Amino acid sequence: MEAINEAIFLAGLLLLLSILAGRVSSRLGAPLLLVFLGLGMLAGEDGPGRIQFHDFHTAYLMGSMALAVILFDGGLRTPAETFRLARGPAFSLATLGVLVTAVGTGALASFLLGLGWAEGFLVGAIIASTDAAAVFFLLNLRGMALRGRVSATLEVESGLNDPMAVLLTVLAVEMVLTPTGLSLPMLTLEFLQQLIGGAVLGLAGGFLLVWLVNRLDLADGLYPILAVSFSLFIFGGAQAAGASGFLAVYLAGFILGNRRHKADRLIRRFHDGLAWLAQIGLFVMLGLLVTPSRLEPYLLPGGLVAGGLMLLARPLAVFLCLAPFRFTLAERIYVSWVGLRGAVPIVLATIPVLAGVPGADAYFAVAFVVVLLSLLIQGWTVGPAARLLGLLAPPQPDPPTRADVDLPDGSGQLAVFTVARDSEAALRGRGRLLIPETVQMLALIQNGRPVRPEDAVGLQPGDTVLAMGDQEALAVMDRLFGRRVAALQERPAGDFQIQADMPAAAVGGMYGFDTGGKDGDSLADYVRQRLGRTPALGDRVRVGEIDLIVAAMEGDHASLIGIDLTPPTGGLDALRSRWREMRRHIPRRRTPEKPAADAAE
Known part of the structure; x- marks a missing residue:
């Protein structure tokens, strides 16, 4: 025993x-x-525990x-x-x-x-x-x-x-x-x-x-x-x-x-x-x-x-x-x-x-x-x-504080969101949010008091939102209520980003590359054609002297395209470029200055 x-x-x-x-x-x-x-x-x-097994x-x-x-x-x-x-x-x-x-x-x-x-x-x-x-x-x-x-x-x-x-x-x-x-x-x-x-x-x-x-x-x-x-x-x-x-x-x-x-x-x-x-x-x-x-x-x-x-x-x-x-x-x-x-x-x-x-x-x-x-x-x-190797994908928004309850019949979930301080919901307000049709906002709690969603003027950081929907739609709500990413400062997403539904020909005209496609093709369609497959987060396509980067996805489709104006040239040059970029972020030890007397000697 x-x-x-x-x-x-x-x-x-x-x-x-x-x-x-x-x-x-x-x-x-x-x-x-x-x-x-x-x-x-x-x-x-062989260690301090001496357990034989x-x-x-x-x-x-x-x-x-x-x-x-x-x-x-x-x-x-x-x-x-x-x-x-x-x-x-x-x-x-x-x-x-x-x-x-x-x-x-x-x-x-x-x-x-x-x-x-x-x-x-x-x-x-x-x-x-x-x-x-x-x-x-x-x-x-x-x-x-x-x-x-x-x-x-x-x-x-x-x-x-x-x-x-x-x-x-x-x-x-x-x-x-x-x-x-x-x-x-x-x-x-x-x-x-x-x-x-x-x-x-x-x-x-x-x-x-x-x-x-x-x-x-x-x-x-x-x-x-x-x-x-x-x-x-x-x-x-x-x-x-x-x-x-x-x-x-x-x-x-x-x-x-x-x-x-x-x-x-x-x-x-x-x-x-x-x-x-x-x-x-x-x-x-x-x-x-x-x-x-x-x-x-x-x-x-x-x-x-x-x-x-x-x-x-x-x-x-x-x-x-x-x-x-x-x-x-x-x-x-x-x-x-x-x-x-x-x-x-x-x-x-x-x-x-x-x-x-x-x-x-x-x-x-x-x-x-x-x-x-x-x-x-x-x-x-x-x-x-x-x-x-430059394989980091563009950063995605942090998910909000969220608690879920599965519905008994398996038809969806009840989700309780907490609005993050710098989220899209806090910055835009409820009226300007693009909420999926399959999501129903059931209740809103502001300052500890329940408020009907239709009576709310706007959303504030710390507000609690009760919504109902399926998993895919609630994932969209995660991006609305979670913290935003400062994408403009993140190199994996390029120097800046544009919407993927923009006409590819128009973007090509601005940045000097020939899409060679139909006038109605979107930038997302063009990237998919160049890849020859379904795009994935972080995929890069070289066009002329720039890179197009898949910066965000909605299902199987790219929703945001990053533009890298100074991409690595590929192969070993890319590795050297990444190594130089990493070295710039390594703090260097400064050599202490010699006293004036020693310098004079």
Whole structure:
């Protein structure tokens, strides 16, 4: 009994310390996941905590469940527009890209570690996929906005590439243990079963979950429990059926997050906290699993493998897979660099240990060193690399203070807004606001007293507005009541912005470029034609000597176009220009002036 109480106490203490350490590290700019991992190592047998944990079966079980929760939350927060924008490049990276990375890294591992081809390929397969946990959290917690297509590609890729990594890892284990028992038809069939089976079960499960949420009459607190239990059911069922549980649970979350149901806000808020708990628990547990003193012999070879992965194998895979999709050089470099490794490679590294592969402890150690360096080097430079390459999207207005209540029939939401001090609503007044037709303003509270909206003369900062509408329309209201962005001072949006519905020919006449289109084409139409696809936030189009920048979006259409009068000239010149711009913002240390007597000497 005493041991159980001590275990509960230590678990609570580790979670509490993780939250506090994460708060401190965020101010220092350190990757949060690295902090959680380091805290687990400190609590382990080589650290002050002296906790001994070497149970790989438990680690694989708990790690798989935590990843299922994280992937479900990632799918829940992936808008359909983001998925459509990135499905082509993301699927290419998640399949061919993982294979190329595994083969390239495996060849390097064979050469650097003195392994056979099968053993080297096993190392490459373990660390071939980007990690959804690392990508989702590090991209979204940096307080920065990447160009829409780049961010979407990285996030969707990390949600889709786990099936390929699992398949290649299992294949490599079989190659090491039974090198003569493999056949290409069987491998192809297994891959299709993993991919197609995971997709079918995930989509079907997602629609079934939406149906259950809308049909069952439950207490509010039970809807999130229904969602998380169903996500684990989908994950475990798919794995048991020989399909990819990782893909299935991601797609189930995606369907739930993009279909209308009556518990949307309840489920999202619950899963936000649950994903944090899964993330912290996962990395702390993996930190406990490793023994730092045993890593010393693998630091140099693991570092060389990590360098080869980051600088050779991943860039080769990215440039090959993104070649058909018209990504710029800067975008391809960034996608190559932000191939973050995290919990997935460590969890996959337990598979050879559980399968009894000779030398599996060494593969686990190398994978851990690679993850550690990826979080330390790549994770710490996610923001600076985006600024250096000029891939930051135009800043968007902060959402207002808002509380939502889902309507019982799933037809919409009640939203309570607080008018921000420098919002459009406070500056323009209610009569000049463009409010969507599907939104009804029900009540207004000014100076603590209720006022009918039709009787209000204007809106003041701090006023409370009660409105009803669907999610898309309420998102428009977010921009009206939230703080405005001083866009004219933000370089990601260009020197100034104009409305995207202006005639393209007129804008071309003012700035010296030929649109070559019909007279009735708008600037948004022209940008879409030049891109050859649906535009995304932050996309740039070079016309003559200026850049047109997608500065704001409404659905699938650009609503605001930025004009950059002095754009980077492209390639290495662009990098040099960004580097010079960043250096101007770095404070320089002044040399103290010498006393007059010393100067005279």
